[in-house]
Amino acid sequence: MSTEDVVRLAAGEAEVSVDAGNGGRLSSLRIGGVELLRQGAGFGSFPMVPWCGRVAEGRFRDGAEVRQLPLNNPPHAIHGTGREVPWKVVRASATEAVLSYELGDPWPYPGRVTQTVALEEGALTLSLGIEAYESSFPAQAGWHPWFLRDLGQGGEGVRLEFDAAWQEERGADHLPTGRRLDPLPGPWDDCFGMPEGVDVQVVWPGELELTVTSREQWVVVYDEQAEAVCVEPQTGPPNGLNTAPRLVTPLDPLEASTTWSWRRLG
Template identity: 60%
Template sequence: MSTQETTEGAPGARDVRLVAPGFAELTIRPEDGCRISSLIINDLEVLRQGDRYGSFPMAPWCGRIELGQFRSFVTAPGGDDGAGRSGGARHQMPINATPHAIHGTVRDQPWRTASVDDQSASFYCDLTDPWPYRGRVTQTFELTDDALTLTMGVESRGDSFPAQAGWHPWFLRQLGPTGAPVQIAFDPAWQEERGVDHLPTGRRVEPGPGPWDDCFGMPDGVDVTLTWPTQLELTITSGARWVVVYDEQEEAVCVEPQSGPPNGLNTVPRLVTPIDPLEVSTTWRWKRF
């Protein structure tokens, strides 16, 4: 059984720490975007350390939005997209990855702790400016001896709006100073062709070799295995159909399960309504060598 502790973090913040005795320790920082700041497995830290690293939630969108702009959608018979939806107002998000907006807003907000027990913790934050709709994002963490399960929900508190949710973990390329580099194994059905603006062009192509900063389609659910030879195998699964893999940095690799592709608020909008929230989960399961 896990045990839970709270420890002082940065000034004005409290970290939440879950511990599976002898196997895994998880530290969550609610005041810092509800990011995971540390995951230690068998005495090995697996996440890159630093204020912008660890693993952070992405909502109410994932990856980049083209020029930081998206359109709301209203339901109308027939619609203009063949699915009963018509384009509504255009909204501008702050540009933080020139010329685009990237990774949502909740990673920059303080979250509130809803509950903590020996094996799990739950948190929430309300969507606020610059996001133009009232809503709430929730996140739960469940730690066992050999797995971590994360679940995120996006709820509307008024009008319907398009949304996405996912996670952006930074896994260390090497575990410890003498560890071998991580190996990435997965079998996507397609790769979203990436344009010079780092956005999908709309074409699906055969998956190509790395290095990657690319989005892949896995229609049966995300399934990616990271292997640090002689040390650890960690498999990331999710019911989500898209995953971004980023391995262009020397220090870390990212495997990001998400509910839609980059710029998906514009290209494949998933409406969140007061009676139909968005929910996505991912499980990281590990095996020690």
């Protein structure tokens, strides 16, 4: 990782590092000097584009044509290509960074993805836009943050609080079956529906509450690892390229955003 690839933002007591060279991910989010994101090259928080979660056997249909993606999580393709490529820093200031990358192989359509990271006192807003140059194509956009279970300050472990309208039933292949269930207790590696918009509280009791919101109605919650939990707002469910695609056209890009806001507890 080159230091030239990392953009550092600051506002109030918050500091954010954006690693353009490593998949355009947030490599750090510190509040009052305390790190909230799991550290490591594959962690932090990365954008999921141009699809989110798993695509069944890496195949999706575009009209009459079936497209094949590399199986980077056999037997499926997972989390898009954006996390695997360097992004270009288009512009940056003390509180905002704009990054982009050109869609290409192994994604079968030309286009561009733009990400904006905007920090203010008490909140961070992440925005994604996917543009098509020529051919229209199905796509998804979302984010995959890894929030630490323990902030290392001697407090309790993290707690997730949310009220979903439904939970997508997960099959043995880890893909939604198409059935909707009343939300079940965790642990989770599951997709939930929030038709009024994503609203999840990540709470470190006595320390900090961080709220993840988005106008999108889908969120994947993953808490099966000991080190961190994930709250992933996205524009469709896993395997959504096949079941709930959003069409990107040269005149109609796909745009999505999420805001993380926080407040101290105790």
